[in-house]
Structure formats: structure tokens, C-alpha cells
Amino acid sequence: MATRTKARAAADTDVVAGLAHGRSHERNVASVVFLGALWFSLFFGIVVLVVLIATTAIEGSARFDTDLVTNYDSTLFPDSAGVRAALVGTLWLMVTTALLAVPVGIAAAVYLEEFADNRRWYNRLIEVNLQNLAAVPSVIYGMLAVAIAALFGSDTTNIVLVGAVALGLLILPVIIISTRESVRAVPREIREGSLALGATPIQTTWRQVLPSAIPGISTGTILALSRAIGEAAPLLLLGVGTILFTPNGILSGFTAMPVQVYTWTADAQEEYQIAAAAAIIVLMAMVLALNGLAIYIRNRFQRRW
Amino acid sequence: MSSLTGTSSLSSDLRPRRRLHERLVLGLLQLSALLSVLITVGIVIALLRPALDFFREVSVFEFLTGTSWRPNLSPVSYGVLPIVAGTFMTTAVALLLAVPLGLGAAMYLSEYASDRTRRRLKPVLELLAGVPSVVYGFFALQFITPTVLQGWLGVNVGFTNALAAGIALGVMIIPTVASLSEDAMSAVPQSLRQGSLAMGANRMQTTLRVVVPAAISGISAAVVLGLSRAVGETMIVALASGGRPNLTADPREGMQTMTGYIAQTAGGENIVGSVSYNTLFAVGLLLFAITLVINIVSIALVRRLREEY
Secondary structure (H helix, E strand, O other): OHHHHHHHHHHHHHHHHHHHOOOOOOOOHHHHHHHHHHHHHHHHHHHHHHHHHHHHHHHHHHHOOHHHHHOOOOOOOHHHOOOHHHHHHHHHHHHHHHHHHHHHHHHHHHHHHHHOOOOOHHHHHHHHHHHHHOOOOHHHHHHHHHHHHHHOOOOOOOEHHHHHHHHHHHHHHHHHHHHHHHHHOOOHHHHHHHHHOOOOHHHHHHHHHHHHHHHHHHHHHHHHHHHHHOOOHHHHHOOOOOOOOOOOOOOOEOOOHHHHHHHHHHOOOHHHHHHHHHHHHHHHHHHHHHHHHHHHHHHHHOOOO | OHHHHHHHHHHHHHOOOOOHHHHHHHHHHHHHHHHHHHHHHHHHHHHHHHHHHHHHHOOHHHHHHOOOEEOOOOOOEEOOHHHHHHHHHHHHHHHHHHHHHHHHHHHHHHHHOOHHHHHHHHHHHHHHHHOOHHHHHHHHHHHHHHHHHHHHOOOOOOOOOHHHHHHHHHHHHHHHHHHHHHHHHHOOOHHHHHHHHHOOOOHHHHHHHHHHHHOHHHHHHHHHHHHHHHHHOOHHHHHHOOOOOOOOOOOOOOOOOHHHHHHHHHOOOOOOOOHHHHHHHHHHHHHHHHHHHHHHHHHHHHHHHHHHO
């Protein structure tokens, strides 16, 4: 269905392009200026991205040394302060967040897409609620995580588990929405074939629909995780600050890359600004690697029916 | 008799088999979906409880209409308007930048770009939304203010100012505006474009007078969603917009925003249950309420879009 519409749209575009290629009206000043403005709009963002990475890399280049990743933060030696605690903390945080949010997100998406009767009011409520949650400010999730920790009687909130709860809740709506899209893209014929062979709806979902949707689900999940590791705001609410050790479990204290960048950027000392720039390059490398992986999976494995 | 029971047992076999553990699985799936509602309820409770404690000390009226925000200085004063104004100032700058650029990019991708160009450029543009916001904060402090504003444009701004923060915010929400608007414009039926072109309009006229008006509800939803992102964004304004509440209409000055206040205060030591701690949640509740209203408007606009075609 989707492919048919797409094919028709492509054919239509050709027709339109053909008509437009008459170009008799495309040569006046206004439309050339207009096209120029559109080009400018498109490339503005891309140029900013390049400038951002380039200027930050130049500023931080003095600190591209092994100290940066092997040392802890230091108030005595700002020249050799490193992101070791933050880097390991971010990895801990990312894995724990994924373990918490991905199964629940996929389960919720599968229910909403495959089993929920969306004529029922409560399912429609879930629907609207999800769209709203996806746009709730991230800092609010930090407040929610503090309250959840208090519910379990814990006053210490700057531990990996609470951080992962905050980030997991933050990306849950994103995972649900992207998973639903990939599940929806699986053609109905596959489900009908499986049901016709006697499989139950649950078996059909588990053995046919989910495996077919894996590339799309992975893409959406990886993008959500890349968003999670760049978030500092909810972690600030949890009191995550500077620590001088690496976490050894989910109940261990931690710090994360974006928090480290924030702390250094907010410090007036020039050495810390340089360290922040270098740390940003490390963080951006992680984020870009995750985004690249997601795009690779999308292009390489995603089936189009 | 036996043949009848035979038939009936056969037909019962053909019904989808429901097994106990499958019901369990279905229940778990349902529970996961319900969790999203629990999150919303949780957010409301988490914010409301400390906020109510706060409003026992400070009247709602004083909070919402006061023009002096001095929660940590004596004499204390809890008028939230200065930081609300800061939020609206940075957001306004962001929208002034992101709406024209986002729409321009969307128009190009939807109406001019070939399929291949679109497939290549869209992920790059979307990377802008993937850059951690703390990085934009650093960029605003280290590049936008000293190089672009003070250097190239010669604007007289301080180290922290609403203008630089707003520009960084605007860059961040360009993909949000562009992506949703592009979806809306792509959903406009080809027949409308063909009709316009057949009447002798060129592509610019077709885009501006036919496609954009037809996609207007989707485009508004995109702008409103961008607005919501800008209002709720924290790290950029915490770093680049300054920490001083400042009720002014001049974007060249530094001004604290709601999220900026939350981030800057949360970083310090706050005793749970103290007034300064509760103040955080009162501001959080107001922020949540504002974004909730914006989001509901956006969702309603998207729904109108879906009903049209």
C-alpha cells in the first residue's frame, strides 16, 4: 500500500518535473531569489553544524591527549583534567537506560499497534498522552526521578539507577513512537499468512511481525539512546556533579559526559574551557557514531515492502 | 448428535487459541502501554506535592503576578514574571530564526529536491537536533557571542545574553520545524500542484500559494512543536542566557529563564522540603503547565491535518 502510493507519487513527480522543466516562468528574478533563499535555509543549518564542530575541535585541540580520557577531573591541575569518570559513567548510564526503556517501549508499542482497539477511550487516551510526553521538557523527568527515588525511600539520587530511570522515562515515548512506525510498516499479508497457518496472534507478533520490524526498531532505539547520552538537564536535578571514581554498579555514584561539559563550561578558568571543548569532541564522536550506526542500519537492513 | 458435537469442536478449534501464558503476555504488553499514562500521573504528583507546600508559604497570585524574582536573596520575593519573560524572550529569538529557515528547508526538500538529494540531506539536517544541548550552550558562549555577535555584527552584548542563547536554541529546533513541515507539504496531493502548474504558475507560486496553504495546519503544528522544544530546553539557556532574573525587552541583556533557574539552582545544595527546594518544583509545575498547553494545541493541529487528506 505504502509502496504503491510512493511509486505513484514518484511517477507524479516526474510528470510535474517535466511540466516544470518548461521553465518559462522559472527565470524571473523573484523565483531565482526565492530558490536562493531556500538553498540558504537548507545549508544554514548544515554550515552551522560544520562550524560548531570545527571551532570546537580547534579550541580543544590542545587537549587531545591521553590525559583527557585516562585522568579524572581535577581542581589542582586543570591542564590535565580528564573525563575518565564521565566517560565510564555515560557508558554505564547508556546500557542501564537501554535495559530499562527498550523492552518496555517495544512491549507498549506492540500492544498499541497490534492488540489495542483504538475505538476504546483509554487507548485513545494513551495515544494523546504519548504525543504529549514526547514533548515534555527533559528537566521535568529529573524531578520525576527524584520523586520515584523518594517513593523507594532513597535520598541519594545521584546514582546510575536513578539516572537511568530519568533518562529511560525520557526516551520511552520516543522509542514507543518509532517502534510503532516500524511495526505498522510490516504488511498485513504477513500477519494474515501466519494466522491462516494456525499461529496465535501472540505467536504471529513474536515470530513474524517483530523480526521483520527489527531494523526500524533498532534505528529508532539507537537514535533515542544517542539523545539520552547527551542529556544533562535531568541529571543536574539528581545532584549529579563531579566525582573522582568510576561507577562499579548500578547503585554506584556517577557523573556523565554532558554534566562534565557543563561543569567545565560554567567555570571561568581558560583551561577548563579548553578541556570542555575537548570533552565535547569526545561526546560528539559518541553521538555521531550512534547516529551513523542508526542511519547505516536503516539504509542497509530496512526492508521496503 | 455426535457429528454435531464433532462439527462444533472443529469450529472451536478454528478459533484463535487462547492459552494461559499468552494472556499473561498480553497483560504485560498492556501494562507497558499503561505505564505511559502512569508517567504523566507521576509527573503531576511529583510536581504538585512540593509545589503545594510552596504555595502554602507564597500565594499563587503573588507568584504569578510578581515582578521581582529573588528566591535566594534577602529580602526574598517570589514573583515569577521575570524568568517567564526570559523564557519567552529566548524562545521568540529562536522562533524568529527557526521558522523561516525551517520552512525554507522544508519547501526545498519537499518541492524542489530530487528523491536522492532529499534522502541524503535530511539525515544531515536532523543531526542538528541530535547535537547535545549542552554543546549548543558552549557554542553560544564561545562562538556566537564573541565571534558572530560582537565580532561580525558588532552588537553590543555581554558575556551572557538572551540573543546568543536564542540563536543557539533556534538552530537546535530548525530540524523539528523542517521535518514536520516537510511531512505536511509532501502529504499535499499532487493533483493540487498539477492544477496550479497547468494554470501557468511557476514552482515558486505553486509552493507559496497552493502547497503551503494546503499544508498550513501541519506547518503550524511543526512551529508549535518547535516552540514547545524551545520553552523546555534547559542547558543552552542555563549556560548562555545568564543567571540574573531581568525583566526587560532588550534581548542583548542577560536574563534568567525558567529552565535556567531550575538548572542553576538544582546544581547547588538544596535541602529536601526547604522553601528553595519547593520553589524549584513550583517553577517546574508552571513550566509543565505551559508546555502542556502548547503540546495540546500542536496535537490538535496535527489531527486536523490528518482529517483533511
